[in-house]
Structures are given as structure tokens and as C-alpha cells.
Amino acid sequence: MTTDNEIVIELDQVEKSFNGQKVLDGVSLQVRAGTTTVIVGASGQGKSVILKHMLGLMTPDAGRVEVFGQDLQRASKRKLREIRSYFGVLFQNVALFDSMTVYDNIALPLRERTHDDEKSIRRNVEEKLALMGLEGHEAKFPAQLSGGMQKRVGLARALVLNPKVVFFDEPTTGLDVSKSNEIYRLFFETQARLNYTAVIVSHDVPKIFKLSDYVALMAKGQLQGCMSPEAFQLSDNPLIRSFVVETMGPIYSSETEESLLYEAL
Ligand SMILES: Nc1ncnc2c1ncn2[C@@H]1O[C@H](COP(=O)(O)OP(=O)(O)O)[C@@H](O)[C@H]1O
């Protein structure tokens, strides 16, 4: 089914070294439209470096990164800007602007990247506030919000341009299990509504594991397969096996939370 979808992002044998240390050693991946791909792996393995290549923030030493069929290294500045305008990004440190209200934080990409008038900005921001259950909080400043609410503001801001592709880098870091599930629930609800393609990076097996379409393990400089969560759990690749054994424990220890999440969807 999803294998027929158009390829949105393609990494072909990407290599990247820092100070003589090879972090990416032939990373290949295809991300298809409308799917959710989760990249997991221990910290320091190069997961964020992969995302930065997809975003065009880093260039490969060798290999190729294509987004919407465009080789990013050959793209003009204008083309790169256009491609980036289809992206939404939510990183580990939400990076809200402390001196701006919730409303202005969410409106910022619209003011920077579009010529929308204030009336249509308001309509769009209010729609995202409602999606995230943030109505009534628009005049507050980030410091007045809980960690979970800050992440929801970050998610609203990541989605305000109605992106075609959304990148999440450890989006639930620092949140407890129930707050993490809340973020993932909002993520899947908005994905169903806005139809975006998602690439999620996580250092363990996230709660959304079973809801994602593809999972790939970053280890030893390469992505170890890219397969369904079911196949991932049953894989006989020794690197995947030991990762699954190390990280699946926490998933099953909170099955109640997990089933609540699935029920809610
Ligand atoms: N801009 C950079 N300059 C030098 N080294 C970097 C840079 N970005 C990442 N690295 C190194 O690359 C490796 C992988 O980093 P990263 O992708 O952030 O790992 P993670 O899998 O935890 O996201 C680390 O050893 C990190 O120190």
C-alpha cells in the first residue's frame, strides 16, 4: 500500500565525518508520502545529523540527499528556501521565544515566510490553538506554561504553515509518560487531519512505535533496515535484536498508558 506512495525524501549512501570520525557511513533511506518513519538508536549515533542532512542544514561528504526529487546539494538558494517552506520542525529544545506570547510564537513562521494578512494569520493560529487544546492561553508567555504545554505550542508552530513534511527530533524529551503520550496523540490526530509525512527521531523505542509505518535503527554509521514495527521486533539482525531487548522493557511496563493512547486514537 504505502510502498506505492511517492518518495518524498531519499538518502543514497550518505557519508559524513567530523574531525576524522565517520558518523554516517553509507546511510540510505526512502521516506514515502504520508508515512511516519521513526529513526531510533543510542545517543551519539548520528540521528540528528541525518535529520540535518534532510533539512539541508548539513551537506554530505559523499552520497546524495533528495527532497521532492531535488538534489539538495545542487539546489539553488531559492529552491532550497522553497523546499524548506514545506517543512515543519519540532526539536528537543522547543526553542520558543520567551519574550513573545503563545500567539506570537505560533504566528511567527507566518509573519516571516508568508504575506498573509493579520486576519488570515489569526484564523490559522486560532485553528492550531484549538487543535492543540491551547485555547485561552494565547496571551501567556512560555515561562507561564508547563513543559507539556510548551511542547504543544512548539507543535502548533511546527504545523502552522501546513507543512508537507514534519521532522521531530526527540520531541518528548523531559516529559513524563502521560505527557509524552499526549504529544504523540496530538501528533497522530493532526497527521490524520493535515496528511503530512513525518520523520521522528528517538533514542529509545517511543510509545508511538506500533503506530508508525517504518522503523530504522541507526547503529555503526548505518541505518539497519527500515521495516514495519512488527518486522523490527522480530528481526534477526543482531544490532536490532539487542536494541529491541534493551529498550522494549519500558514499553511493556506501561501497557495501561499505551492502551489508553491507542483507545484515544
Ligand atoms: N556540527 C558538528 N560538529 C562536530 N561533530 C558533530 C557535529 N554534529 C554532530 N557531531 C557528532 O556526530 C555524532 C552524532 O551526533 P548526533 O547526530 O547529534 O547524535 P544523535 O544520534 O544522538 O542525534 C556525535 O559524535 C557528535 O558529536
Ligand SMILES: [Mg+2]
Ligand atoms: Mg540527537
